[in-house]
Amino acid sequence: MNMTAMTTELTQLINGENVRHNLSVAQLVEEVLERKEGILTSTGAIRATTGAYTGRSPQDKFIVRERSVENKIDWGSVNQPISEEAFNKLYLKVISYLKERDDIYIFDGFAGADPRYQLPLQVINEYAWHNLFAGQLFINGSEDSISNEQPFTILSAPNFKANPEIDGTNSETFIIISFEKRTILIGGTEYAGEMKKSIFSVMNFLLPENNILPMHCSANVGFEGDVALFFGLSGTGKTTLSADPNRRLIGDDEHGWSTSGVFNIEGGCYAKCINLSKEKEPQIFSAIRYGAVLENVVVDDETREADYDDAFYTENTRAAYSLDAIDKVITPSIAGHPQTIVFLTADAFGVLPPISKLSKEQAMYHFLSGYTSKLAGTERGITAPEATFSTCFGSPFLPLEATRYANMLGQKIDEHGVQVFLVNTGWTGGEYGVGNRMKLKYTRAMVQAAIEGDLDYIETLKDEIFGLNIPIHVPGVPDDILKPHLTWNSKEAYNVKANELASKFKNNFKKFTHVSPEIEKFGGPISK
Known part of the structure; x- marks a missing residue:
């Protein structure tokens, strides 16, 4: 499948009737609650759980073996190769899957606070809470500030599961980066941190080219x-x-x-919050308020208060919040x-x-x-x-x-x-x-x-x-x-x-x- 055809498929997706584009924090919170993707905690933060996968899946991460990067990537157990053919087929499957959802959510923003080196991003999510997460972790930008440069696109479909025998993956889960097509495919995992770390991997490839x-x-x-x-x-x-x-x-x-x-x-922080307390980490504790996202934190059914000492789901409990939630931050x-x-x-x-x-x-x-x-x-x-x-x-x-x-x-x-x-x-x-x-x-x-x-x-x-x-x-x-x-x-x-x-x-x-x-x-x- 050539680049033009793939671009057409993506354009059809983002212009579909089921797309919710750049919703505000309040709108996304409403979507999360209406769709029962998460609950509202006593501080106003959203709490979501991520099912079986409460951490990254490094064995399921791939980079597409493309001509332009073939001799640059340090291939091995960390940077596992996957063929362009396998990527293209899986890309079509994910696009088709997302088109059939009742709603999908799109966030436009950046990675990189220095305007000279910003990478435009487009994050397309099956889950509203994942889109809220993206808005907290990446740098928000108005439509007027979005670069004309082709964005790096994340297609995140947690409930789409790969078939390893057919799709060339190691399991039902996949995180695949294509540098030529400026696309990241994520499926089979609800852990939101995969989005954040995939973009970091992309920046680790692109920035050294500019001596950064x-x-x-x-x-x-x-x-x-x-x-x-x-x-x-x-x-x-x-x-x-x-x-x-x-x-x-x-x-x-x-x-x-x-x-x-x-x-x-x-544009935000992704803090580990097991055993978090106001006394030991007051800035982090205070940042977990309306708009923030808690992952896999135990919350009391009645009071909706978070119990940061309880590792029922995992010890890798997380809080995602905007830098604006920190009192002393440089802007x-x-x-x-x-x-x-x-x-x-x-x-x-x-x-x-x-x-x-x-x-x-x-x-x-x-x-x-x-x-x-x-x-x-x-x-x-x-x-x-x-x-x-x-x-x-x-x-x-x-x-x-x-x-x-x-x-x-x-x-x-x-x-x-x-x-x-x-x-x-x-x-x-x-x-x-x-x-x-x-x-x-x-x-x-x-x-x-x-x-x-x-x-x-x-x-x-x-x-x-x-x-x-x-x-x-x-x-x-x-x-x-x-x-x-x-x-x-x-x-x-x-x-x-x-x-x-x-x-x-x-x-x-x-x-x-x-x-x-x-x-x-x-x-x-x-x-x-």
């Missing part, structure tokens, strides 16, 4: 203009730590770093070059220091390593913390070869003299099941000290196994906590686990064949 580094990080800015970045996978604390009442939020998850500075790719979401970068890791081994100062080589090593623990519920099949290495803290979303992103980051660290820290928000006093999660108040104190420059002249001690430079004192944090072996009951048990993790680092790093030898030699663990 796409980053899986949160970002905020002080009132004097100092910018801080927070890298980390889901559940490591990006959203929590960047929502600082003493700083203004740029964004909580996805950014670009251009020659002018950083900009948010999104537009654009700022200067960062002075501080924080790599966040949730170490389930409980052996990494809670904070370390990184040299240039260490920064590149840990960026490429991207070590953390996948937390329960963030992906299908993950029921307990699982040690993992996600390159650049965002491996599932990197279509290009990893060292391209790493080299761009290294150049920018050099160019702007950025201070880099590794912060462990995971376990202390023992591994998962034995020790305890690091207290949020201590992590906040460490991050604040790093950003405000309080650690620039503090004496450090070198960790004997990982070679990390540990500050001997951080204001507001007990000194003993800074040295992980002192928090364990047995130093011997600590050494066993620490060396086990160090070996995992070394084995993982063997996959990088185009990295400077200095990064591996001076950046990683020093244990034998």
